[in-house]
Every structure is written in C-alpha cells, then in structure tokens.
Amino acid sequence: MTPSPRTRRREAETETDRSLVADHETPFRRDLERIRFSPYFARLSAVTQVIGQSGAGPLVHNRLTHSLKVAAVARTIAVEVRDDLDAAPDLPPEYVCDPVVVQAAASAHDLGHPPFGHLGESVLDWIARDQLGLADGFEGNAQTYRIVARLDVCNGPAQGLNLTAATRSAIAKYPWTPAVSSHELPGDALPPGLRVRGDQRGAAGGGRELDVRKFSAYFLEAADLAEAREASHGLIPFQQSLEGSVMDIADDIAYSVHDIDDFHRAGVLGQGAVARELRGWIDGASALRRESADELAGRGAPAGSALELLRRKLRIDDPWIADDDVFAEAVRAVADDLVDGLLADEFDGSISSERALASFTSRWIRHLRESVVLAPRENPRTGLVTLEPLAWHEVEVLKFVHRHFVLGRPDITMYQRGLRRVLVRAVKGLLAWLDDDLDQAHVPLRLRELVEMATDGYLELARERPEGVPPIGAGETRKLGLGRGVLDYVASLSDSQAMAVSDAIDGRPDRLWDVGQRL
Structure with missing residues (x-):
C-alpha cells in the first residue's frame, strides 16, 4: 500500500534516525520497545492504581495493567484517527497521528507515578515545596518526562532513552513547565491544569496570576x-500534540471505566448511595439549581x-462543550447502566458476575472509543481531538462516581x-543519611548517582x-540536588519497597531483606 502524504511527512521527520536501527525497525517502534523494556515500566506492576488487591476473583488493576489497557485503547483510536486524517490531506501539518507513537506515549504515561499513586504524588509534592525548597515541587507527569529524558538509560546516550521528538511531545500531557506566564496564553481560556489565583478569573488581558497545578516538565527538563x-x-502554545491528545483521551476512558470495574469488584461501590445521588439529581435538578453553593x-x-x-x-x-441538556442525558445514561444494571447485583466472584462486569466494561469502552472526533480549532482547553459532547459528559459523570463514592471513604x-x-x-x-559525615559512604550507589545527576x-x-x-x-545547587535526587529515588520504588525502606530506616530488622535488592 502506498503511504499517504501525511504518513510520508511523518516518516521524513525521522529519516535522520533511521541509521540508528535495523532495517526492519522504525524510530517509533524503537521508542515503544525502549519504554516497555524499561525497569521503570516493569515497576508499575507493583504500584497501586487506586485500591489494593481484593480477596476474591481476578486481581484489580495496578499501574501496569492500567497502562497496557490505555495503550490498547489508544492504538485503536489512533488507527481510526489516522485513517480519517489520511482521507483529508489538506489539514494543517500538526494533524498527524502515528499509532506506534500513541502506543509509546500511552505505555509511558504513568512511569512517573510514585508509590501509592496520586496520594504519593501529593505527599512528595508537599515535601518538595515545603521541606526541600524545590519551586517546581513533585508532579507525576513531569516525573514521567524526567525518566524518559534523563533518569532511564539505554544503549546509547549517557542519560535518557533517546526517544524521538514526536514521542516525547506526545508524552507531554500538560506541555509546559511551572514557569508558564499568563502573558503567553493565547486568549482567556486556560488549558487543563492551569488556574487563576484568587478572584481573577474574569480579568481581561494578561495580568492574571496563574496557579500551575499540572505540568509535564520540571525546570531541569x-x-x-x-x-x-x-x-x-x-501547535499553538500549551496545546497537546494530536498523538498526545489521543493518549490523554484513552487514559480518561480507561480510568473512568476500569476504576468502576475495580470498585465494584472490591465491593466498595454501593448501589444505594450511587442511586440516591444520581436519581436525586435527576428528580430534583430544578430545585437544586436554585440552591447556593454553600447550601x-x-x-x-x-x-x-x-x-x-x-x-x-x-x-x-x-463552556466550549458543557451543556446542561447533554449533562442531564449523560447522568441518565450512567444511572440506567450503572445503578440499574451493573450495581443491581453484588459482585460475588462468580463467573456470571464476571460476565456482567466484562459486558459493562466492553460496552462503555467501545462507546467512548467510537466517540472521538476532531476538536474545535485553537482551543487550549482541548487537544486536536476530543470526545463528542455526550461521551465527554459521560466520562465526567463516571469520574465523579469514582471521586465521590470511593476516595472520600473514611476507611480509605x-x-x-x-x-x-x-x-x-x-x-x-534518606536525606539524613546523605548528610551523615560518619555514615554517608554507605549510602546506596544508585541514590548517590541520582543526587549527582540532579546537582x-x-x-x-544556574548558568x-x-x-x-x-x-x-x-x-x-547542592541542596536542590539532594532534594531532587532523593525524590527521584523514592519515586522509583514500588509500594512494598517504599514500606520496606521506611521500616528499615526506622530500625525494623524484620523488613531488612525486603530492601536489600533495591539498595
């Protein structure tokens, strides 16, 4: 089959890399293999997605199984998007989609998640800013980029995986650093992950002070x-690459559906509570709109x-996509299929309950995957592709169920x-050990290397x-290097390794050999 003009342009962009690989390989395939053969990728099998393993039936998701499913969903979307783009060759040059680039980005997207997932991210960010003086804190997406660009190694450069620009750009889900200025924004609409501090949301011009909550690179990268x-x-400033947008959508789809899968399997998602909230809104929407936010x-x-x-x-x-009527339709769709369908029968580990769960999951994945469309042009709130309005609202409602009924539980x-x-x-x-003149010679070699690299x-x-x-x-520089190096080290641990290192530092001898291999 003759490559389309758009495919040939993407191939031409990487022509200089082709001498680095065998004839049957491509630069993007090399990217994918380097990511999937990485120890940082293997580590994800021992990092919690949201909840720990359940006692009955197959295991719930961890970060590795989540990443593999995101990659599978992303590839399917990417193939369909690529075919649509090839049928419209007059689109601007940023409209290019290689399924292997998308797979590579999807495989890499969670590499930077520290032990204990999003909880670990928030704790390490607090330590970084308040205790270590790191102005850019700790951010899982930025840690992912740091891993592929600096911390991981391959048979080539001294640092990093030497990935193509296309793959690195696609990995950057929030393609900016904490140094972003409101003066650089292309209009009043803020990309996800950026907020205006205080009550400046409606202010005109570029004088707003930004609260940068999400970003994809530390100052170092x-x-x-x-x-x-x-x-x-x-690409306009702050806009994801198209391949990055496909990865982001696939992550949203997998996250919103597979977490429901896990919560139902673990028995922590009660039908009664979900029904009261969703049906309560459907039946009382008009009255609820008259209530104040405080009420x-x-x-x-x-x-x-x-x-x-x-x-x-x-x-x-x-506001570019939110619609009250479509929101109501999405709430009804989730209520009908989740409350009256999946949650109507308790998950008991039987084959029939597994079949019901598999049916729910595959039905929603297929529906959302088939709802991907080209996004409105030059809108930093979305990438170059997005979900159709109904599917977009349904994902928001599914994620709401996750946040509201599980993450806020007192036991969790x-x-x-x-x-x-x-x-x-x-x-x-670890910081105290590095600062101990009498014992610092015994600090793990890997930790010392990470501190030196960061320094x-x-x-x-500084230069x-x-x-x-x-x-x-x-x-x-030494102080900052110590802080960043220790965070790099701790963030690279699995859940059980983090517990073992913590216990060993605290003097528990029964956990000593659990950390021996890591140290």
Missing part, C-alpha cells in the same frame, strides 16, 4: 521539552447536590494517612537560567 515541541509543527456543600445537603456542583464546575471550566482516608507517614519517613531518613542539572540551570525559572543562589 524545560529545554528538552521545548526542543520536542519545536518539532511538532503548527449544596453543607451537611445535610439534599441528594444530588454534589452532582449539581459538578454541573456548575463544568459550565465554568469548559485512614489508610492513606498511614501511607503519608511512610513516604515522609523514607524521604527524611549537575541545577549547576547547568543558563531560562526565563521564568527562579534564580538559584550560590551554594543552593
């Missing part, structure tokens, strides 16, 4: 991300209040408070400080 972005022709968030708020707050948030954050919160102490103890213990990076950053990066004072 800012130049590498900029280089990758420059090769993605035609909706207060104790004793009527059923449906949390869902009404979600509707209002979507209207504020995403109690467990997470304990996990916070595990990470704090590990970081502080060298901050020395270079060539890009615009927006906070100044690095004399003598600060």
Whole structure:
C-alpha cells in the first residue's frame, strides 16, 4: 500500500534516525520497545492504581495493567484517527497521528507515578515545596518526562532513552513547565491544569496570576521539552500534540471505566448511595439549581447536590462543550447502566458476575472509543481531538462516581494517612543519611548517582537560567540536588519497597531483606 502524504511527512521527520536501527525497525517502534523494556515500566506492576488487591476473583488493576489497557485503547483510536486524517490531506501539518507513537506515549504515561499513586504524588509534592525548597515541587507527569529524558538509560546516550521528538511531545500531557506566564496564553481560556489565583478569573488581558497545578516538565527538563515541541509543527502554545491528545483521551476512558470495574469488584461501590445521588439529581435538578453553593456543600445537603456542583464546575471550566441538556442525558445514561444494571447485583466472584462486569466494561469502552472526533480549532482547553459532547459528559459523570463514592471513604482516608507517614519517613531518613559525615559512604550507589545527576542539572540551570525559572543562589545547587535526587529515588520504588525502606530506616530488622535488592 502506498503511504499517504501525511504518513510520508511523518516518516521524513525521522529519516535522520533511521541509521540508528535495523532495517526492519522504525524510530517509533524503537521508542515503544525502549519504554516497555524499561525497569521503570516493569515497576508499575507493583504500584497501586487506586485500591489494593481484593480477596476474591481476578486481581484489580495496578499501574501496569492500567497502562497496557490505555495503550490498547489508544492504538485503536489512533488507527481510526489516522485513517480519517489520511482521507483529508489538506489539514494543517500538526494533524498527524502515528499509532506506534500513541502506543509509546500511552505505555509511558504513568512511569512517573510514585508509590501509592496520586496520594504519593501529593505527599512528595508537599515535601518538595515545603521541606526541600524545590519551586517546581513533585508532579507525576513531569516525573514521567524526567525518566524518559534523563533518569532511564539505554544503549546509547549517557542519560535518557533517546526517544524521538514526536514521542516525547506526545508524552507531554500538560506541555509546559511551572514557569508558564499568563502573558503567553493565547486568549482567556486556560488549558487543563492551569488556574487563576484568587478572584481573577474574569480579568481581561494578561495580568492574571496563574496557579500551575499540572505540568509535564520540571525546570531541569524545560529545554528538552521545548526542543520536542519545536518539532511538532503548527501547535499553538500549551496545546497537546494530536498523538498526545489521543493518549490523554484513552487514559480518561480507561480510568473512568476500569476504576468502576475495580470498585465494584472490591465491593466498595454501593448501589444505594450511587442511586440516591444520581436519581436525586435527576428528580430534583430544578430545585437544586436554585440552591447556593454553600447550601449544596453543607451537611445535610439534599441528594444530588454534589452532582449539581459538578454541573456548575463544568459550565465554568469548559463552556466550549458543557451543556446542561447533554449533562442531564449523560447522568441518565450512567444511572440506567450503572445503578440499574451493573450495581443491581453484588459482585460475588462468580463467573456470571464476571460476565456482567466484562459486558459493562466492553460496552462503555467501545462507546467512548467510537466517540472521538476532531476538536474545535485553537482551543487550549482541548487537544486536536476530543470526545463528542455526550461521551465527554459521560466520562465526567463516571469520574465523579469514582471521586465521590470511593476516595472520600473514611476507611480509605485512614489508610492513606498511614501511607503519608511512610513516604515522609523514607524521604527524611534518606536525606539524613546523605548528610551523615560518619555514615554517608554507605549510602546506596544508585541514590548517590541520582543526587549527582540532579546537582549537575541545577549547576547547568544556574548558568543558563531560562526565563521564568527562579534564580538559584550560590551554594543552593547542592541542596536542590539532594532534594531532587532523593525524590527521584523514592519515586522509583514500588509500594512494598517504599514500606520496606521506611521500616528499615526506622530500625525494623524484620523488613531488612525486603530492601536489600533495591539498595
């Protein structure tokens, strides 16, 4: 089959890399294999997705099984998008989609998740900012980019996996650093992950102060991300590459559906509570709209209040697609299939309950996958592709079910408070060891290497400080290198390794041999 003009353009972009691989390989296939053969990728099998393993039936998802399913969904979407783009060759140059690039980005997207998932991310971010003086904190997406660009190794450069610009750009889900300025934004619409501080949301012009909550590169990797972005022709600032958008959508689809799968399997998603909230909103939508936000968030708020707050948030954050009628249709669709369907029968580990769960999952994955369309042009709130309005709202409602009925449970919160102490103890213990003149010679070699690598990076950053990066004072590079190196080390542990390191530092001899291989 003769390659389309769009496919030939993508191949031409990587022509200089072809001499590095065998004749039957391609640069993008090499990217995918380097990611999947990485120890950072294998580690994901021992990192929690949301909840721990259940006692009955097949295991629930971990970060590795999640990543594999995201990659599978992403490839299917990418093939369909590529075929649509090839049928429209007059589109601008940024409209290019290689399924292998998408697979590589999807496989890599969670590499930076620390032990205990999003909880670990928030704890390490607090430590980084408040205890270690790292202005860019800790962010899972930025840690992913740091791994592929700097921390992981392959048979080639001294640092990083030497991935193509296309794959690095696709991995950058939030393609900016914490140094982003409101003056750089192409209009008033803010990309996901950026917020306006205080009450400046409606302010005109570029004088707004931004709260950067999500980003895909630390200051140390800012130049590498900029280089990758420059090769993605035609993208407006802060806009994902098309291949990155496909990866992001596939992640949303898998996250929203497979987490419901896990919660039902583990028996933590009760039909009664979900039914009260969803049906309460459907039956009382008009009355709920007349309530103030404080009344909706207060104790004793009527059923449906949390869902009404979600509707209002979507209207504020995403007016380009949020629609009240479509939101109502999405709530009814989820209520009918989830409340009256899947949750109507308790999961008991039987083959019939497995079949019902598989039917629910495959039906929703297929529906959402087939709802991917080209997005409105030049809108930083979305990438170059998005979901049709109904599917977009359904994903938001499914994610709401996850957040509202599972993450806020007292038993899960109690467990997470304990996990916070595990990470704090590990970081502080390793920092104290590195600062111990009598015993620092016995610090694990890998940890010392990571500290040296980070310190060298901050020395270079101090010499060539890009615009927006906070100044690095004399003598600060060592301190910053220590902090970043320890975070790199702790973030590379599995859940059980993090617990073992924490216990060993605390003097528990029964966990000593659990950490021997890691150290």
